[in-house]
Amino acid sequence: MSSPSLTLPSQERPAARRRRLLEILGALAIAATYVYLVLNQPADITGGPGSASALIALSGFLAGAVLLIVAVLPTLPASTLVLIPVALVLNIVLGQFVGSTLVPFYLDAIGTVLIAVLAGPAAGAATGALSSIVWSFFNPTVLPFAAGAALIGCLAGLAARYGLFRRFYLAPVAGFVTGIIAGVVSAPVAAFVFGGTSGVATGAIVSAFRAMGDTLLAAITKQALISDPMDKAIVFTIVAILVYALPRRARQQFPFLRRHRVLAGKAPTATAEAPAQGATRDN
Amino acid sequence: MTASSPRTAAGPDRPGRLNPLTLLAAAGSTAVITTAAGSWPLSLTVIAVSLGLSAAGGTARRVVAAAAAILVPLSLSLVMLHGLFFPEGTTVLAEWGPARVTAEGLGFAGRRILQLGAVVLALLVFSFSVSVPDLVAALSARGVQGRFAFVLASTLTLLPAISARARRIRQAQESRGLVVTRGLLSRVAAFRLQAVPLVMSLVEDAGTRAAALEARGLSNAGPRTSYRQVPDSRLQRTARAVLVLAAAAALVLRLVQAGASA
Numbered sequence: 001m002s003s004p005s006l007t008l009p010s011q012e013r014p015a016a017r018r019r020r021l022l023e024i025l026g027a028l029a030i031a032a033t034y035v036y037l038v039l040n041q042p043a044d045i046t047g048g049p050g051s052a053s054a055l056i057a058l059s060g061f062l063a064g065a066v067l068l069i070v071a072v073l074p075t076l077p078a079s080t081l082v083l084i085p086v087a088l089v090l091n092i093v094l095g096q097f098v099g100s101t102l103v104p105f106y107l108d109a110i111g112t113v114l115i116a117v118l119a120g121p122a123a124g125a126a127t128g129a130l131s132s133i134v135w136s137f138f139n140p141t142v143l144p145f146a147a148g149a150a151l152i153g154c155l156a157g158l159a160a161r162y163g164l165f166r167r168f169y170l171a172p173v174a175g176f177v178t179g180i181i182a183g184v185v186s187a188p189v190a191a192f193v194f195g196g197t198s199g200v201a202t203g204a205i206v207s208a209f210r211a212m213g214d215t216l217l218a219a220i221t222k223q224a225l226i227s228d229p230m231d232k233a234i235v236f237t238i239v240a241i242l243v244y245a246l247p248r249r250a251r252q253q254f255p256f257l258r259r260h261r262v263l264a265g266k267a268p269t270a271t272a273e274a275p276a277q278g279a280t281r282d283n
Numbered sequence: 284m285t286a287s288s289p290r291t292a293a294g295p296d297r298p299g300r301l302n303p304l305t306l307l308a309a310a311g312s313t314a315v316i317t318t319a320a321g322s323w324p325l326s327l328t329v330i331a332v333s334l335g336l337s338a339a340g341g342t343a344r345r346v347v348a349a350a351a352a353i354l355v356p357l358s359l360s361l362v363m364l365h366g367l368f369f370p371e372g373t374t375v376l377a378e379w380g381p382a383r384v385t386a387e388g389l390g391f392a393g394r395r396i397l398q399l400g401a402v403v404l405a406l407l408v409f410s411f412s413v414s415v416p417d418l419v420a421a422l423s424a425r426g427v428q429g430r431f432a433f434v435l436a437s438t439l440t441l442l443p444a445i446s447a448r449a450r451r452i453r454q455a456q457e458s459r460g461l462v463v464t465r466g467l468l469s470r471v472a473a474f475r476l477q478a479v480p481l482v483m484s485l486v487e488d489a490g491t492r493a494a495a496l497e498a499r500g501l502s503n504a505g506p507r508t509s510y511r512q513v514p515d516s517r518l519q520r521t522a523r524a525v526l527v528l529a530a531a532a533a534l535v536l537r538l539v540q541a542g543a544s545a
Contacts, residue, residue, distance in 0.1 A: 052538050052540075055315075056538070058318070059534070077502075078502055081433070081493070085441050086485045086486075086488075089441050089442050090445075090485075092442065093442075130431075134438050137410040138349060138410070140353075140403045141399070194361075196361045196365065196392075197360055204363070207363055207368050210368035238478070242478060242479060245482075246486060250486045250487055
């Protein structure tokens with residue numbers, strides 16, 4: 001990346017390799033936890049709280065998220081690092097508001113997706129995991145969703161990198177796909193740790209599937225497949241509108257935007273009529 | 284061993300004088316042990332001890348308000364979900380069409396609510412009684428990334444400032460004639476009119492702050508000197524080690540039990 005220093009022996013290489021190893025370990029921990037939970041379909045899901053699967057879900061997902069933070073945080077440039085607290089506040093303020101209303105959406109990832117689009121998948125993943133950890137200061141129930149939030153940030157960054165934010169109609173599609181993946185990964189947490197969902201509206205949807213005789217994990221996964229893709233499509237659309245509204249001077253702080261040509265050429269008006277379906281929110 | 288943690292957490296009655304890491308270890312291991320044990324008498328004890336501690340520390344009102352905001356919707360959702368629809372239940376108490384109120388379902392929901400309530404309260408008592416500058420200093424002294432400490436402290440201080448700015452932007456737009464009606468389009472337009480200026484000003488500010496931090500050597504390698512002394516003692520160090528070991532032991536015990544019964 002940068003030219004090697006002529007005066008000091010370079011310490012960059014081993015440090016970079018160690019971070020890459022931590023990144024891979026974090027991703028592996030999250031993937032292995034999910035595979036274990038789904039394959040074992042623990043029978044003790046309704047056999048009482050304190051089930052071993054709740055502990056496995058908690059510790060596996062949390063360890064993975066922490067490893068990702070440790071790996072990514074030291075590599076971020078100052079312009080991105082300073083934006084992370086802002087993103088966390090946006091997540092918390094908007095998510096706190098929507099989470100308690102009677103809408104089966106969350107909208108708690110706007111800040112995470114914004115960072116991912118401006119600074120790339122690694123920054124997005126770190127922001128998502130950090131967001132859950134810092135938010136748990138006010139609301140400890142979001143802590144187990146750290147891995148899901150990191151995944152959302154990572155996928156949003158990948159979508160930006162491969163040009164899905166260059167056309168305004170592709171952003172909601174990328175959000176929809178991200179929502180499907182994130183919903184499927186987060187469902188075991190809701191099922192094993194909470195035994196349900198934390199909102200009344202999402203709980204009603206789970207109840208409907210339970211009434212048809214589904215198991216708890218199946219019902220919550222189906223609920224997640226209803227709520228999450230719509231939710232993330234709305235979030236990605238909002239972020240597209242916000243990013244295109246940023247003045248050129250603000251955008252130029254972010255080399256990721258320029259290197260991968262994340263945004264469409266020079267027509268920031270293209271997203272003005274983006275279909276923000278159902279983005280009901282007032283302050 | 285499982286019952287020892289809440290008592291350890293209850294012992295010292297001046298949380299302001301303790302090392303924040305000791306408080307964190309106490310809250311964290313209480314949460315882990317309660318989850319691992321999964322017995323409702325222990326959950327009730329933890330809830331009572333947490334409430335007593337926060338009352339003694341003078342944070343009871345804020346802790347209860349924050350916990351209620353989390354636990355009330357969660358409990359409603361769980362009672363509705365498991366109280367009405369629990370296909371595994373056998374003891375039917377009442378029945379309306381597809382909805383069956385079963386004793387097993389209500390018991391499951393009740394145990395889950397108590398257990399989550401204990402975890403939430405234990406962690407909230409910690410976060411409302413800890414002094415954030417102390418926590419940041421203690422984390423940095425332990426070699427935890429200064430960057431993580433920056434993110435934590437910066438978020439906690441930015442939260443009220445950004446809420447105030449969002450309010451000011453709304454007032455400004457309202458004085459320019461913004462009227463939010465019930466229609467969907469009007470709400471979307473109102474959201475855009477408020478969110479775009481908010482995010483634009485925040486990104487602008489962040490750029491300025493990044494330059495200032497960079498000029499003060501944020502990215503430089505090497506040790507940092509902290510002027511803040513965080514109280515610590517041998518006793519607290521031992522207590523922390525015991526708490527972490529107890530949590531790990533509870534975790535392993537629970538997993539071994541589950542492995543044996545499966």
